[in-house]
Amino acid sequence: MNSAATQIRVVLIRPTHPGNVGAAARALKNMGLERLYVVAPAAFPHVEATARAAGAEDLLAGAVLSPDLDAALAECHYVLGTSARPRHIGWPMLEPAEAGTRLVDESRRGPVALLFGQERSGLTNAELDRCHALVQIPANPAYPSLNLAAAVQVLAYEIRRALGLPEQPRSEESEAPPASANEMEHFYRHLEEVLVDTGFLDPANPRLLMRRLRRLFNRARPDQNEMAILRGILSAVQRVTRKS
Amino acid sequence: MNSAATQIRVVLIRPTHPGNVGAAARALKNMGLERLYVVAPAAFPHVEATARAAGAEDLLAGAVLSPDLDAALAECHYVLGTSARPRHIGWPMLEPAEAGTRLVDESRRGPVALLFGQERSGLTNAELDRCHALVQIPANPAYPSLNLAAAVQVLAYEIRRALGLPEQPRSEESEAPPASANEMEHFYRHLEEVLVDTGFLDPANPRLLMRRLRRLFNRARPDQNEMAILRGILSAVQRVTRKS
Numbered sequence: 345m346n347s348a349a350t351q352i353r354v355v356l357i358r359p360t361h362p363g364n365v366g367a368a369a370r371a372l373k374n375m376g377l378e379r380l381y382v383v384a385p386a387a388f389p390h391v392e393a394t395a396r397a398a399g400a401e402d403l404l405a406g407a408v409l410s411p412d413l414d415a416a417l418a419e420c421h422y423v424l425g426t427s428a429r430p431r432h433i434g435w436p437m438l439e440p441a442e443a444g445t446r447l448v449d450e451s452r453r454g455p456v457a458l459l460f461g462q463e464r465s466g467l468t469n470a471e472l473d474r475c476h477a478l479v480q481i482p483a484n485p486a487y488p489s490l491n492l493a494a495a496v497q498v499l500a501y502e503i504r505r506a507l508g509l510p511e512q513p514r515s516e517e518s519e520a521p522p523a524s525a526n527e528m529e530h531f532y533r534h535l536e537e538v539l540v541d542t543g544f545l546d547p548a549n550p551r552l553l554m555r556r557l558r559r560l561f562n563r564a565r566p567d568q569n570e571m572a573i574l575r576g577i578l579s580a581v582q583r584v585t586r587k588s
Numbered sequence: 589m590n591s592a593a594t595q596i597r598v599v600l601i602r603p604t605h606p607g608n609v610g611a612a613a614r615a616l617k618n619m620g621l622e623r624l625y626v627v628a629p630a631a632f633p634h635v636e637a638t639a640r641a642a643g644a645e646d647l648l649a650g651a652v653l654s655p656d657l658d659a660a661l662a663e664c665h666y667v668l669g670t671s672a673r674p675r676h677i678g679w680p681m682l683e684p685a686e687a688g689t690r691l692v693d694e695s696r697r698g699p700v701a702l703l704f705g706q707e708r709s710g711l712t713n714a715e716l717d718r719c720h721a722l723v724q725i726p727a728n729p730a731y732p733s734l735n736l737a738a739a740v741q742v743l744a745y746e747i748r749r750a751l752g753l754p755e756q757p758r759s760e761e762s763e764a765p766p767a768s769a770n771e772m773e774h775f776y777r778h779l780e781e782v783l784v785d786t787g788f789l790d791p792a793n794p795r796l797l798m799r800r801l802r803r804l805f806n807r808a809r810p811d812q813n814e815m816a817i818l819r820g821i822l823s824a825v826q827r828v829t830r831k832s
Contacts, residue, residue, distance in 0.1 A: 371738055376728040399731060440745075482748055484620040487643060494615055494741040497734070501684075501742050504726055544824035556817060564808035573800060580788035584829050 348377070348507055351451035354496060355381040355416045357471060358462045362387045366396030366404060367493030368460075373400035375500035376507075380407040381416040381457075396493075413459075417474060420457045422450040425467050425475035426499065428489045436477040443479035444502030458499060463492050520567040527571055532558060534578045541585040592621070592751055595695035598740060599625040599660050601715060602706045606631045610640030610648060611737030612704075617644035619744035620751075624651040625660040625701075640737075657703075658773065661718060664701040665766035666694040666809075669711050669719035670743065672733045679803065680721040687723035688746030689753065698765060702743060707736050717802045718769065720809065764811040771815055776802060778822045785829040 354372055359365050365388055369380055380403060382388055388409065397404040410416040417423060424443055425435075438446060443458075450456045459475065461467035472478070481490060481498050490498070523531070536554055539545035545553055566574060598616055603609050609632055613624055624647060626632055632653065641648040654660040661667060668687055669679075682690060687702075694700045703719065705711035716722070725734060725742050734742070767775070780798055783789035789797055810818060 367735060367738070370735055373731050374727050374734050374738070396735075398735070399733075481745065482752070483618050487617050489643075490618050490741070491611060491614055491640075491642070494611070494618070494738065497738040497741050498745050501725065501745075539821065539824075542821070542824040542828050544821050553817065556814060560808050560810055560814050560818075564804050566804055570800060570804050573797065574804075577783065577786070577788050580783075580786040581825050581828075584786050584825075 348448050348451045348503065350378055351455050352377060352447055352503060353379045353381050353416065353420065353455060353457045354500070355383060355413070355457050355459045356385070356492070356496075357383045357413060357459060357467070358385065359388070359460075359492060360386045360463050361492075362390030362393040363396045364463065364492040365390075365407075366393035366398075366400075368496040369393075369397045369404040369407065370400040371493060371497040371500050373403045375497075375504040377500055377503065378403060378406070380404070381410055382407050383410045383413050383416050385409070413471060413474065417457055420455045421453060422447075422456040423459060423475050424457070425459045425472055425478045426461070426495060427472075427478045427480050428466060428483070429480070435472070435475060438477055438479045440479055440481055440499055440502045441505070443477075443499060444504075444506035446477070447503055448506040460492060460495060520569040523566050523568055523571040527568070528561070528566075531561070531566075531571060531574060531578075534575060538578045538581050538585070541582060592692050592695045592747065594622055595699050596621060596691055596747060597623045597625050597660065597664065597699060597701045598744070599627060599657070599701050599703045600629070600736070600740075601627045601657060601703060601711070602629065603632070603704075603736060604630045604707050605736075606634030606637040607640045608707065608736040609634075609651070610637035610642075610644075612740040613637070613641045613648040613651065614644040615737055615741040615744050617647045619741075619748040621744055621747065622647060622650070624648070625654055626651050627654045627657055627660050629653070657715060657718065658770070661701055661769035664699045664769045665697065666691075666700040667703060667719050667769060668701070669703045669716055669722045670705070670739060671716075671722045671724050672710060672727070673724075679716070679719060680807075682721055682723045684723055684725055684743055684746045685749070687721075687743060688748075688750035690721070691747055692750040692753075698768075701769075704736060704739060713799070717799055717806075720806050764813040767810050767812055767815040771812070772805070772810075775805070775810075775815060775818060775822075778819060782822045782825050782829070785826060 356365060356368060365382055372380055394401060424447060447456055461471060481495060540547055600609060600612060609626055616624055638645060668691060691700055705715060725739060784791055
């Protein structure tokens, strides 16, 4: 993580809307990245950038403001460009997931860069010329151009996935152990008794009722606490039916 | 594609910032989705929403404005919630890629919903109670909360990716269509009545009983035949309790 966080530079080239710069900073911090470069922005720093950074002001304040792309790419040994167009003859095209893997991989050998062009026009030919490969986010062909910060978010997400970080603690589906097969059988017998008591199940003509209920409750896989609740409900019903 | 585009509802609950609603609309259109639901927004329609939609004004104009979550979820047979917190006991937790596959898969059987809570607070307990599973976007533990539209973007991206995957063979678990969100709500109300009638549930001290039962039955995902059986059982019990 440390290596990728400090070696992967996300470079926004001539961004028009300062809000996008702030939102990109937030996306990077959310995904555990740290290095934002801003090349020749229309307006930056800017109050809108700060507002949209919302908690990532530190990352925004540490952004490297660069007059040209050369300065932002100095020391980088691998440069990946983003493109909304389906093909650029001469560049390998990567899927976002491949791009994440590749950037993480290359970042182990030194600084790498991921370039985002201007909102409307994308990367210029001169900027494309700096790239080793291009990545395209799959999109609706009728409306393929993502918001700049949204594109940063998707690729930062793929970088984080590629890092294969230890996951955040996974939720256990349930705190109690699952009901055992025995407990399930006791439950089904109890349920059947109650269904007969209430008149819902006719023992002379049971049809497939119990089988269907078994399928339903087996799918739910009750844990032991839930089983205690279910048994409690059955007993409460029986207290009424057997009294009446 | 068509099925997912029209059957997957993205539901923003009580969004505070209209800009996020517009940006979410753009993210959906970029990813080829079409159905945006907005529940009890702070301000919508709004000039900021329109500005951020930037080319997705059609999708924004077609957004369904709903006073409450019930109306937005009616007919949905599968509901997935988003969470920035790592664990919620009792719900299966999905990775974003799994969530995309699951939503696409379930969308082939009817409408499904992906819920996003309010920007600051996320989903409330009552909203979580409507969910069959939760999805968490892996994030920096020190700063895990993504911007609302950024989270919509990541999950819409995973849905689009999943659409490109071969269809999952359906299990034969159930031949009948799944119970809808509305039918589940009627069932829970009926169940609660019966539990009160039998004395198992004390309305003055309900504790977490209904929540636990919701989780159990949401996991089981009853189909419409099973739902008819469950409702029949409840009615049979009521005939006894109300007679006695």
